[in-house]
Amino acid sequence: MKKSLLASVIDQWSVVPPVETADLSGKTVLVVGANVGIGFEASKHFARMQPARLIIACRNEAKGKVALAEIERETGYNGCELWIVDLANFASVTTFSDKFKREGGDLHILVMNAAIVQLVYQPTADGWESVLVYCTFSARCYDSYPPFRLQSLRGEKSSTPSRIVIVSSDLHYWITPAKEVEASTTPLETLSNEEWCIPEHMQSRYNESKLLNVLFVRALTDRLQSITPLSAVAVNPGYCYSQLRRDWYKKPTFSFARIAVALNERLLAWTAEQGSRQLVFAAVGGRDNEDNMKAGYVNLGRLIEVADFVLSDEGRKFQNTVWNETIDILNGVSDKIAPIVQDYLVVPDSSIN
Incomplete structure (x- = not known):
């Protein structure tokens, strides 16, 4: 699928579907x-759906405590936990x-929602470029390493399979890997290399991370055993008012970048609550046809086709x-990952389109 910028603008001016609801009693x-x-x-x-446990994972404990208190105050739900x-x-x-x-x-x-936008190279303590790690690597740690607990899911029948929701974006339609990256046997290492991360390349880093999110969801789905009650779903939350762009507002008052961001938000942006409805649909919606949700891409409360590159032979490779x-x-991060991959994932079926 080729999605134009105009089509995305029209989406932003469309009526956002109401939030999906479900009975989450007994669920985490x-x-x-x-x-x-x-x-x-x-x-x-989610809190209003009364799950057995709702864990909010945050980096900053003080900000997390404020969010925890606000969730309890607004919803009356007292099963929320803050983990750092x-x-x-x-x-x-x-x-x-x-x-x-x-x-x-x-x-x-x-729901893997956390992300950052960084226009300059900034390595993490582990030596990897920050956006790449924050938006991609760590999400995959959650898959290959137990909180997913593929051990307990293997062979276990469930009327409501577990869901992993990876927050992507329509930006994945408008980015393809640079030829040097696509041809590399270690594209992530190439993308993370300080010599590669010049300002010109970093301008597209966030877009690249959103493409990698879609590829991850599809790669995981390829490798999950058919009997495993787990569905991976990518979702576009839309263009929303967000602190994701907070660094732009730190620029000089009359900078063109700051003016452009403010203008775009005024003309196009949804509220954060409207964007969150897409995440909720990806998490609990479409239960009447779970197979369709597997490796799906959610936009405006429905599944749509992903970018042509993702569907191409080059994209699959x-x-x-x-x-x-x-x-x-990740094998270098933890010795627990390789056995899980070996025991609970399979060689991918090339028939998935």
Whole structure:
């Protein structure tokens, strides 16, 4: 599918469907990046559905406590828990995962919402470029390492399969990997290399991360055993008022960038609550046809086709290369990942389009 900029603008001027609802009693929901914006609003929607547990995962404890109190105040729900995780730090992610394995029980909905926009190269403590790690690597730690608990899901029948929701964007329609990146056997390493991360390339880094999110959802779906009651879904929350662009407002008062962002928001942006409805639909909607939701891309409360590059032979080859490199990287993070991949994932079926 080729989605034009005009089509996305029309989407932004469309009526946003009402929030999807479901009975989440007995379920555990985990929202990463939940203290502000669409993650915060989605958490409030989940709270109103009365899950057994709602875990909001945040990097900043003080801000997380404010969000926790506000969720309880607005919804009357008292089953919300604050857990701390820094997605830019592999050690923090694995510590979080270990804690979930000990204390979390089964996980039924995981919403990976956290993201950053960075226009200059900034490495993490682990030596990887920040946007790449924050928006892609750490999300994959959650898949290949238990909070997903593929061990307990394998072979277990469930009327409501678990869902992983990865927040992507329509930006994935308008980006393809640079030839050097696509041809590399280690494209993530190439993208993260300081020499590659010149300002020209960093301008498209956030868009690249959204393409990688879509590829990840499809790669995971390819490898899940058919009997595993887990669906991975990508979602476009739309263009919303968000703190994601807060650094733009730190620019000089009369900068063109700041004026352009303010103008775009005034003309196009949804509220964070409206954007959060897309996350909620990806998490609980479409239960009448679960197979359709697997590897789906949600936009305006329905599934639509992904970008032509993703569907192409080149896109599939790149998808598999990125997956294999990701697993190699994560194997260096934790020795628990390789056995899970070996025991609970399968060789992908090339028939998926």
